[in-house]
Amino acid sequence: MLPDSPVLMHVGLWAMTVLVLASAVFVVWLRNLFRAALSLGLVLVGVAGLFVLLEAEFLAFVQILVYVGAILTLVVFAIMLTAKVHGPTARLLPRQQLPAAVCAVALFILLALVTWSWPWPSATQAAVALPALGRELITTLVLPFEVISLVFVAAMVGAIAVAFSEAKPRSSSDQSAMP
Amino acid sequence: MMPIKHLLLVSCALFSLGIFGILTRRHAIAILLSIELILNAASLNFVIFSRLMSHPHAQAFALFIIALAACEAAVGLAIVIGLYRTAKTVFADQINLLKG
Numbered sequence: 474m475l476p477d478s479p480v481l482m483h484v485g486l487w488a489m490t491v492l493v494l495a496s497a498v499f500v501v502w503l504r505n506l507f508r509a510a511l512s513l514g515l516v517l518v519g520v521a522g523l524f525v526l527l528e529a530e531f532l533a534f535v536q537i538l539v540y541v542g543a544i545l546t547l548v549v550f551a552i553m554l555t556a557k558v559h560g561p562t563a564r565l566l567p568r569q570q571l572p573a574a575v576c577a578v579a580l581f582i583l584l585a586l587v588t589w590s591w592p593w594p595s596a597t598q599a600a601v602a603l604p605a606l607g608r609e610l611i612t613t614l615v616l617p618f619e620v621i622s623l624v625f626v627a628a629m630v631g632a633i634a635v636a637f638s639e640a641k642p643r644s645s646s647d648q649s650a651m652p
Numbered sequence: 653m654m655p656i657k658h659l660l661l662v663s664c665a666l667f668s669l670g671i672f673g674i675l676t677r678r679h680a681i682a683i684l685l686s687i688e689l690i691l692n693a694a695s696l697n698f699v700i701f702s703r704l705m706s707h708p709h710a711q712a713f714a715l716f717i718i719a720l721a722a723c724e725a726a727v728g729l730a731i732v733i734g735l736y737r738t739a740k741t742v743f744a745d746q747i748n749l750l751k752g
Contacts, residue, residue: 520696529703532714574672635731
């Protein structure tokens with residue numbers, strides 16, 4: 474499934490790294506929100522590629538299916554429902570750019586120093602097999618799995634309730650304010 | 653052989669970019685996009701360590717992160733749409749009332 478030659482692997486790794494980081498910069502930098510959302514799609518595809526290179530093919534599949542297929546579609550719909558992409562308010566400048574950049578760079582340097590100085594062992598063992606992951610999900614991790622399902626249902630019901638509950642409170646408050 | 657440090661640096665950079673986005677963006681949906689960047693950095697870290705330790709639990713938790721990100725996106729975008737309907741704005745620094 475994976476390319477055996479290390480040259481091909483390194484080329485893929487560098488390509489995915491460049492794709493992920495450049496698109497992530499676009500996500501936080503572009504003023505046009507629609508383009509930022511599409512760059513987020515590129516970041517997600519790049520992270521899925523890194524998953525494939527890390528021999529986690531199932532997670533790459535889930536990432537494409539859930540993130541790019543569902544979440545990104547949701548985000549694009551929300552942008553179209555709310556934002557005036559070409560309006561004057563879309564041109565508002567970002568705030569506190571310099572302090573935020575200093576904070577982010579300092580955080581990156583701190584994290585990079587910690588991870589770089591740690592003596593990580595090299596990955597010599599075999600990758601995780603998909604049957605092992607599935608077996609863990611229905612034996613040891615069955616409680617977190619069920620909790621995630623419950624959280625998911627609650628979040629979906631809550632999202633629908635929040636997004637579509639405008640009619641009643643609005644009309645009652647209008648009626649009370651009218652006389 | 654995997655360049656583990658290289659991938660960990662990618663994850664750190666993704667996390668820092670997400671923090672930068674949260675601090676500078678004013679649009680609520682853009683802040684949600686930055687949160688997605690941070691969640692991706694976390695799940696990338698989980699997958700790197702699952703490859704390093706050869707342990708299936710790490711991949712399972714990356715799966716849970718993806719599911720929680722879907723919940724977060726759905727609830728967050730519903731809140732943004734409700735906010736747009738009541739407050740007529742989607743800019744996080746113009747929303748200063750708890751009352752509708």
